[in-house]
Amino acid sequence: xxxxxxxxxxxxxxxxxxxxxxxxxxxxxxxxxxxxxxxxxxxxxxxxxxxxxxxxxxxxxxxxxxxxxxxxxxxxxxxxxxxxxxxxxxxxxxxxxxxxxxxxxxxxxxxxxxxxxxxxxxxxxxxxxxxxxxxxxxxxxxxxxxxxxxxxxxxxxxxxxxxxxxxxxxxxxx
Amino acid sequence: xxxxxxxxxxxxxxxxxxxxxxxxxxxxxxxxxxxxxxxxxxxxxxxxxxxxxxxxxxxxxxxxxxxxxxxxxxxxxxxxxxxxxxxxxxxxxxxxxxxxxxxxxxxxxxxxxxxxxxxxxxxxxxxxxxxxxxxxxxxxxxxxxxxxxxxxxxxxxxxxxxxxxxxxxxxxxx
DNA sequence: GTGAACATGTAAATTGTTACATGATTAC
DNA sequence: GTAATCATGTAACAATTTACATGTTCAC
Numbered sequence: 001x002x003x004x005x006x007x008x009x010x011x012x013x014x015x016x017x018x019x020x021x022x023x024x025x026x027x028x029x030x031x032x033x034x035x036x037x038x039x040x041x042x043x044x045x046x047x048x049x050x051x052x053x054x055x056x057x058x059x060x061x062x063x064x065x066x067x068x069x070x071x072x073x074x075x076x077x078x079x080x081x082x083x084x085x086x087x088x089x090x091x092x093x094x095x096x097x098x099x100x101x102x103x104x105x106x107x108x109x110x111x112x113x114x115x116x117x118x119x120x121x122x123x124x125x126x127x128x129x130x131x132x133x134x135x136x137x138x139x140x141x142x143x144x145x146x147x148x149x150x151x152x153x154x155x156x157x158x159x160x161x162x163x164x165x166x167x168x169x170x171x172x173x174x
Numbered sequence: 175x176x177x178x179x180x181x182x183x184x185x186x187x188x189x190x191x192x193x194x195x196x197x198x199x200x201x202x203x204x205x206x207x208x209x210x211x212x213x214x215x216x217x218x219x220x221x222x223x224x225x226x227x228x229x230x231x232x233x234x235x236x237x238x239x240x241x242x243x244x245x246x247x248x249x250x251x252x253x254x255x256x257x258x259x260x261x262x263x264x265x266x267x268x269x270x271x272x273x274x275x276x277x278x279x280x281x282x283x284x285x286x287x288x289x290x291x292x293x294x295x296x297x298x299x300x301x302x303x304x305x306x307x308x309x310x311x312x313x314x315x316x317x318x319x320x321x322x323x324x325x326x327x328x329x330x331x332x333x334x335x336x337x338x339x340x341x342x343x344x345x346x347x348x
Numbered sequence: 349g350t351g352a353a354c355a356t357g358t359a360a361a362t363t364g365t366t367a368c369a370t371g372a373t374t375a376c
Numbered sequence: 377g378t379a380a381t382c383a384t385g386t387a388a389c390a391a392t393t394t395a396c397a398t399g400t401t402c403a404c
Contacts, residue, residue, distance in 0.1 A: 001266075001268055001271040005271075006271075009271075009274065009275050012275065012277075012278070028274075029271075029274065031265060031270075032265050032266065032267035032270040032271060032274075033266060033267070033270075033271055034264060034266075075278070078275065078278055079278040079279070082271070082272050082275040082276075082278050082279055082283075083272075083278075083279055083283045085268040085269075085271055085272045085287070086268055086290070087268045088268075088294055089265060089266065089267040089268075089269065089270075089291075089294075090208060090265070090266045091205060091206050091263060091264070091265050091266075092175075092206065092207060092208075092263065092264045092265075093206040093207070093263040094175055094259040094260055094261045094262075094263075095259075095263065096205075096206040096207075096263075096317045096320060096321075097175040097179075097180075097183075097203075097206060097207055097256070097259055098256050098257075098259045099313045099316050099317050099320075100183065100202075100203065100206075100313055100314055100317050101183050101186065101252065101256040101313065102256075102311065102312070102313030102316075103186075103311050103313060104186070104249070104252055104253040104256050104257075105253070105256055105257055109256075109257045113259075116260070120262055120263075124262075137276070137277050137343075137346065138276070138339060138342040138343045138346050139273045139274055139275065139276030139277060139339075139343060140274055142273050142276075142335070142339045143270045143273050143274050145331070145335065146270060146273075146328065146331055146332075147270075149327050149328065149330070149331035150324045150327050150328050150331075152327070153323050153324050153326070153327030153328075154320065154323065154324050154327075156323070157319070157320055157323035157324075158320075161316070161319065165312060165313075165316045168312040169311075169312045169313060172311065172312050
């Protein structure tokens with residue numbers, strides 16, 4: 001899903017600023033989509049030009065706080081883009097890449113990379129748990145629970161098989 | 175992990191062609207990294223220029239099958255890149271994006287997107303199961319089992335909570 | 349008063365995909 | 377013979393990140 005659609009999507013829950021969109025993406029979408037400010041502002045400008053988004057109140061003074069609101073046309077675009085959204089899930093994992101080439105790492109690095117990833121997963125789990133699911137739609141809650149299920153499974157897998165894997169790599173090397 | 179490192183990584187398991195690298199990436203890395211031919215060939219050319227990779231046998235006739243082999247320097251680069259590999263896992267999921275904005279979809283679309291994703295997950299599970307784990311390193315096996323654990327958890331979650339979610343969305347709408 | 353968070357925007361650089369262009373080999 | 381797969385490489389295009397440049401507001 002591209003940044004423009006993501007912006008429209010965030011605005012469908014209420015008006016906010018470009019900066020606010022980035023925060024929302026980080027907080028609510030972080031586990032399946034991402035967008036940086038350098039992508040959000042141009043996308044927002046384009047959306048305004050297309051009439052999908054409008055600026056609330058004060059017009060166009062540069063470097064001033066601008067609040068954006070979704071228009072009816074934007075709602076249409078969002079509905080269409082959402083229905084068309086397709087394609088497989090893609091994952092990029094520096095951790096799994098490192099593990100794949102673990103035969104080039106010394107055991108300290110293997111352990112470090114492993115521990116870092118486990119800590120990252122636990123942090124993600126905490127973050128997901130702390131999200132205020134009360135004021136969410138069913139669809140939103142579903143994405144959180146889905147992420148929770150996969151994250152929990154990843155943690156369980158690493159706790160269960162991690163140390164065995166490390167010693168197996170060690171053994172393999174001798 | 176960038177395409178160049180991925181190429182070096184594949185070549186660390188044995189010499190092959192650019193096309194062969196793409197197949198290997200698709201088969202073994204598909205669940206945590208990806209690379210297209212349009213990225214692989216330039217990356218390979220750069221790696222040859224740096225002396226990280228060498229062409230086996232026949233020199234440089236264009237449009238002829240060229241087999242690449244990792245050099246000692248390439249092995250060094252790969253080891254360094256692998257040890258430095260860091261950063262969080264990033265996921266891009268058109269499916270979860272669609273679910274997040276499910277309030278803009280009609281129920282047919284919700285059901286279709288859901289079924290497509292479940293089918294995709296099952297296909298991925300089959301693919302992972304069919305990989306020949308016999309001739310793999312421990313690190314490689316770990317990445318496969320990790321992917322298996324998360325994929326299985328995703329399938330279980332969807333089977334367990336999917337229909338309830340669909341009806342909840344339906345209820346929410348009335 | 350000062351550091352963190354809020355806030356906007358542009359531009360360079362990176363990175364990669366898709367499409368184009370070409371042709372060989374293999375299996376049916 | 378013909379379709380699929382194998383095979384290489386370039387170039388146009390797309391998308392995004394990072395860095396730069398600037399300034400405000402709020403809490404301590």
